[in-house]
Amino acid sequence: MGTLIEEILSRKAGKPVQAGEIVMVDADYMMSHDNTTPLAIKAFRNIGKPIHDKNRIVLHFDHAYPAPNLMAAGNHRMIIDFVKEQELPFLFKQGVCHQVMIEEGFIAPGAIVIGADSHSNTYGALGAFGTGLGSTEIGVGWVTGKAWFRVPETIRVEVTGQTQPGVYAKDVMLHITGELGMDGGTYRSIEFGGEYIDNLPMHERIIFSNMSTEVGAKCGLIAADQTTIDYLENETCAEGPFDIIQPVHPVYESVVNFDVSALTPQVACHPDVDNVSPIAGVEGLEIHQVYIGTCTNARYEDLVVAASILKGKRVHDYTHVIVTPASNRIYEKALKNGLIETLMQAGCTVTQPGCGACIGRHGGILAAGERALTTMNRNFIGRMGSPEAEIYLSSPATAAASALTGRITDPRTIQEN
Amino acid sequence: MGKAWTFEDNMNTDEIIPGRYNITIDPLELAEHVFCEVKPEFPEQVQPGDIVVGGQNFGCGSSREHAPIAIKGSQVKCVIAKSYARIFFRNSVNIGLPILECPPAVDDITEGDLVEVNLSSGVITNQTKGTSYQANPLPDFVIRIAEAGGIVNFLKEHDIQELMG
Structure with a gap:
């Protein structure tokens, strides 16, 4: 019983949890990139304990790659040495981390994926709890497999209508961002839904979850449906069966409605x-x-x-x-x-x-x-x-x-x- | 006691430390550029024990830990703000940068005021204006991390489950 984030965290916690509770949960994957991995390594070394499960650690080179200067080159070399030393299986050098995480099959509905990058909210488009944390917490995750969260209250953003030609999902999300304001979703889960979102293909749904970060949200979720399953099966390396988690008799902190029918480019x-x-x-x-x-x-x-x-x-x-x-x-x-x-x-x-x-x-x-x-x-x-x-x-x-x-x-x- | 440096609402991580300086993780090197975009004199003139005073949503934007590390590297005593962006809050707790939430104190403090902060009691005293405020209490597990001097130190001695009490 609960909002989508309450449902996801309840399954992971093994007991029903509600907004306001603090939970300690297992993270399915811990993501970091060339900008944030060095500090995670530093935290890991300082803790001085072994890696909990190397198969849940995913690293990317994307922020300054190929290296544009000596310091970036040194960072990459240091990270590669670490990967070799710890025999980590997942180091990607093939594009923006969030896109590669989805393509390579690390994101599935109901998963918890923490990333040392604020736009880890992106994974919410596939019904996963993706959220950004700092590098030190990623280093902590390497050692413990876990992260703590305060179960957030939820703002439901209900989007209806159909956009005019020349108007895209980005325009809709820019408009929503302008209306909510850059701290309009701070500490909240934003659940996007309504007929407009239901009818969107995945590449456009992703924009809403990605930009939920810009209003301060802990996550931006879209409940998984057939569009999600089809996308996972056809466009990614993810392997099913996939769990479709929906909100169940959710209690929202607030519900905000947008009709996009008359919207112009923003x-x-x-x-x-x-x-x-x-x-x-x-x-x-x-x-x-x-x-x-x-x-x-x-x-x-x-x-x-x-x-x-x-x-x-x-x-x-x-x-x-x-x-x-x-x-x-x-x-x-x-x-x-x-x-x-x-x-x-x-x-x-x-x-x-x-x-x-x-x-x-x-x-x-x-x-x-x-x-x-x-x-x-x-x-x-x-x-x-x-x-x-x-x-x-x-x-x-x-x-x-x-x-x-x-x-x-x-x-x-x-x-x- | 330290001098207050005041900042506006929604101070973002790029304004705290621009992305182009994030190629280092050295606190002192980062501190050379902290707030350089919005208060160019800050890196040079800040003194150990000074206080950073922010408004609403302090630290919004990127997840970069470089932001609280750069502030910590400048050797200020703490940050006082009306509210914090969520990742900045977690990062500050984790790396051991003391942060207090106290809207009335923020409204009262003007740039250059001499401010005394008692971190354990949360009492903020504005010596210049002769006023005093109580900061909002922090959750128990946050205090456990703070008392250990950050999450890394906590984990050296404890299992992570012990955070939950």
């Missing part, structure tokens, strides 16, 4: 993710870089949208247009199906999969005075380089349309070829 404006405007409010604003990438919006279908807008055209002469597929698997599929060719012929720079530009590491750093329109999930000051640069957030369609003009452009005004 843009989150500098300097806060909840500073969201309908596109009409920012149209024409000059941009110096477009970045289509990240754990939010660089899946195959996002590249299809971008390519369909850019096909047979040229991006603006004075705008950098960077496309970073989320994973090698996506990159490969996009190559095979001609999307990469289309994007390159339009003048895009296609980079290796990873997180580089989103965190100001490499592959698209902004200079002072530059303004970028990106498909990222956050636009903190200084995130992509200079603190005097500005970051705006949009859907891949708006980003691609704007790449053509060098100005923020409504994708509904661009004719597709």
Whole structure:
């Protein structure tokens, strides 16, 4: 009996638990990446106890990979030495950690996956409890297999209606983020549902869970259904049978309703993710870089949208247009199906999969005075380089349309070829 | 007693320590850049024992532990805020950065005030204004971690189940 997070945590705790209780539960997997693993190793060494179960440890190189400088190179070498020393079976170097976690089958409904990355909430789209923790807690998890949680209260976000052409799940989530505010979900579980969410394919559901982090939520869950099962079976290495967990007579702290029928494309404006405007409010604003990438919006279908807008055209002469597929698997599929060719012929720079530009590491750093329109999930000051640069957030369609003009452009005004 | 450094609501992890400096995990090196985006004079002028005073949702954004580590590296005594983002709260507890939640004290303190904090009682005294406040009590298991000096030290001596009391 309870909300989705109460149901998931009750199964793991082996007893019914309710919001407000503190539970200690087993984590199915513990994820960290090249940015956060060094501190987890430090915590592990300081604790001085052996690894509990190496098959539950998953490491990724994605934040600064291939190494853009000596320090990053040293980090990678140190992590590889650790992996060899502890004979860890899972080290991935094939794209953004959250996408690779899903593709490689580590995420299934009802699983608890903790990650030393705030966007570990992403896994909620598959009905898993994914949440971000710090590196030290990942190191603790390596030794104990466990993590503590206060069972969170739940905000139910009920989304109804159908979007107009040119309006995507990213626009809906940007709108919701603007309405809830960047601390509107702090310490809460957000449960997304309603006919709009029910009808969404997985690559768009993921956006809601991914960006639940931006409103401070502990997790952003979508109950598993046939769409989830089909996706797991066809698009990932996960092996069933899968447990479908649903809320049972849930008691929500609050229920928020959104009807998306009249929504237009949305843009989150500098300097806060909840500073969201309908596109009409920012149209024409000059941009110096477009970045289509990240754990939010660089899946195959996002590249299809971008390519369909850019096909047979040229991006603006004075705008950098960077496309970073989320994973090698996506990159490969996009190559095979001609999307990469289309994007390159339009003048895009296609980079290796990873997180580089989103965190100001490499592959698209902004200079002072530059303004970028990106498909990222956050636009903190200084995130992509200079603190005097500005970051705006949009859907891949708006980003691609704007790449053509060098100005923020409504994708509904661009004719597709 | 230390000098108060005040910050706005929603101070995010990139503002505490920009991502481009996170290639090191050395607390002192990180402290050279802490708050450099929002208060460029902070890294140079902060003194051991000073107090960081934040607003609502302090530490929102990334899960990077570099943020509380950078603050700890600057040798401030503690952070006082109205509320904390969840990962920042956990990280601070785990690495042993003392954090207190006390909205009325935050409203009362202005930059440069001399503030005395008793970490064990949670009593915050604003010497400049002659006012005193009681911070919100922390959960028992958080106190157990804090008393051990962080989760790593706790686990050296205890099983994790002992956290639950």
